Amino acid sequence: MTRQAASYRRGRVLLAGDAAHVHYPAGGQGLNIGVQDAVNLGWKLAQVVKKISPESLLDTYHAERHPIAAAVLRNTMAQVALLRPDDRTNALRDAMSELLKMDQPRKRFAAMMSGLDIRYDLGEGHELIGRRMPDLELVTANGPLRVFTLLHQGRPALLNLGITGGLDITPWADRVQQIDASYSSAWELPVLGAVAAPAAVLIRPDGCVAWVGERTQSGLVDALTNWFGPPAAA
Ligand SMILES: Cc1cc2nc3c(=O)[nH]c(=O)nc-3n(C[C@H](O)[C@H](O)[C@H](O)COP(=O)(O)OP(=O)(O)OC[C@H]3O[C@@H](n4cnc5c(N)ncnc54)[C@H](O)[C@@H]3O)c2cc1C
Known part of the structure; x- marks a missing residue:
């Protein structure tokens, strides 16, 4: 059947x-x-x-x-x-x-x-958008951190891999975890291979990449609103 x-x-x-x-x-x-x-x-x-x-x-x-x-x-x-x-x-x-x-x-x-080839159609852009975030071992000010441990509580995460404090998501801080980290190895997706290293990644609670920052914060507010609701009132 x-x-x-x-x-x-x-x-x-x-x-x-x-x-x-x-x-x-x-x-x-x-x-x-x-x-x-x-x-x-x-x-x-x-x-x-x-x-x-x-x-x-x-x-x-x-x-x-x-x-x-x-x-x-x-x-x-x-x-x-x-x-x-x-x-x-x-x-x-x-x-x-x-x-x-x-x-x-x-x-x-x-x-x-x-299922590693799954890519949801979330629009044009970086190769990671719509794909499963790889479970990288990151370095943070508090020591090493595996990406998937961020998802255990079922909350979204914004990984800032560029300049520390370079992204401001205060109106979503009640919903979205923000982590400053670095990753120095090559970016590889399991089975699919190399992708360009992003400067920031917004990860949905299901592990899917919702937004990728390359040099600017362009599109981040739309992605946050689209996936995690409107900004909290100041
Ligand atoms: C022979 C075989 C081998 C398989 N091998 C694999 C494999 O190796 N790998 C793999 O990924 N998948 C495999 N699958 C598929 C996998 O078993 C199913 O995809 C999976 O179990 C589906 O889970 P489910 O929770 O959606 O549905 P189900 O497991 O069918 O669960 C539905 C539950 O609802 C209950 N239920 C039904 N009606 C009611 C009702 N009215 N009220 C209350 N409860 C109700 C049922 O009793 C059942 O416990 C195999 C399937 C078969 C048949």
Whole structure:
């Protein structure tokens, strides 16, 4: 069975996990994408319930997650087709095996099946925007810090990797953690490879990069308002 709900949201009803998409378990992807759905939705739901964000934030859940499961469904259907025990499918399977001995196709399939290739359409810009933030080991004034530990409380984080104190987000300080840090190694995304080092990164509670600062603060206020609600009154 390969099925997907046409819409992940109708009013107060939201679908996630197998209720939203089911497929043959080839590649062990079902539970992963179900958990990703829940992590994508959870913080949005909390912000809407607390009236931090408008209800329209919930529509980004369908927009971001529906295409991901659609791609997994397509991929598992192809894998099921490759299991057919006839001569032509055996030949196709051999051809696929040859292809997967090559670096680039193997990396592409690994990125797809692990979900590491996911990029939500959050607009143009730096390669990191819309992607999962890598779990870097940063250096801060208080010692080493792993990026993912910042997400344990389910709160967004602004990483300032440039000049200390160079970013001012006072009107969002009640919602967004701000950390001055440095990272001197090359920026690498797992499986996908090198990206240009950013000067600042705004990370959503689900680990997705919402904004990247290259030299200026341009676009930061819009990204903060868009994802984490309007600025607090002074
Ligand atoms: C053979 C097989 C192998 C798999 N292998 C993998 C794998 O290796 N890796 C991977 O990532 N995924 C795998 N999956 C997929 C994975 O198991 C599912 O994607 C995942 O369990 C879905 O989680 P869920 O919470 O969305 O739904 P479910 O696990 O189906 O949970 C739904 C729960 O709701 C309960 N429920 C239903 N109706 C009601 C009701 N009216 N009231 C109260 N409770 C109700 C059900 O009893 C159930 O406990 C496999 C699936 C199968 C079938």
